[in-house]
Amino acid sequence: MRLGVDVGGTKIEAALVSEDGKIINRIRTPTQDSKGRKVVINNILSVIKKLDKKNLSVVGLSIAGVIDEKGVLSCPSNLKCLEGVNVAKELERSFGKKVLQENDANCFVLAEYKIGAARGYKNVVGIILGTGIGGGIIINRKLYKGKTGGAGEFGHTVISANKDFETLCSGPGIVRRYRDAGGKIKDPNPEKIFASKELIARQVVEDTYNYFRIGFVNIINSLDPDIIVLGGGLSNLPLYSRLNREVKRYVIPALAKNVKIVKNKLGDSSGVIGAAFLH
Structure with missing residues (x-):
């Protein structure tokens, strides 16, 4: 079982995903970007914790913007409050588990490559x-x-x-x-x-x-x-x-x-x- 989180400008979606790519359970909550960084981080944490399983050691995070080699987010067009933030580190600090983050378009192509239109x-x-x-x-x-x-x-x-x-x-x-x-x-x-x-x-x-x-x-x-x-x-x-x-x-x-x-x-x-x- 895997846990993925997609952070968009209007909503945050988290899902438990099977090894063959089927969504077992999902949950959504508003992003609330206008309320600032702490609120958005807490909203991400809330959906993760609702779906977390004891045997999950890693969470994957999809987020719009450029993520540099240090994990810092820049140019997040719909998430201005997260400019210059290492979102994965912020979550790890509160959550206690490893968080891997990637640009949303990279997550899109990875999903389509693994089990979608580009499989094979x-x-x-x-x-x-x-x-x-x-x-x-x-x-x-x-x-x-x-x-x-x-x-x-x-x-x-x-x-x-x-x-x-x-x-x-x-x-x-x-x-x-x-x-x-x-x-x-x-x-x-x-x-x-x-x-x-x-x-x-x-x-x-x-x-x-x-x-x-x-x-x-x-x-x-x-x-x-x-x-x-x-x-x-x-x-x-x-x-x-x-x-x-x-x-x-x-x-x-x-x-x-x-x-x-x-x-x-x-x-x-x-x-x-x-x-x-x-x-």
């Missing part, structure tokens, strides 16, 4: 497309984090005239471009924009495919993965047929033969499952 593949890229864009990389069956722990920050790659992937293709980025173009859909979101026949919406969708193509072609030409797995809210859009077709037109031919872009299999559970598999 050797070189995997996982990309979370949601309110932001982040990624995780597995090379030769091992998680690749880079020198400072920031490998896979694909959202910050520049793909058009000083604008990065996240600015253009995250959920808020797509909506922002639509509104700036004068779109008339009430309360627009990416799903409404992609489904609309409105001329402005159709142009925004075309531009989005173009930006996606540039971003994914760059990733494939740089890393030569076997498979790219998409997660996050935007992974539910009907992207895959066209995206695979267009990307293969622009990738180096030798790399285009086998690589494919697919939807995740684990949904919202990838964070806690990946965290559980950190140990």
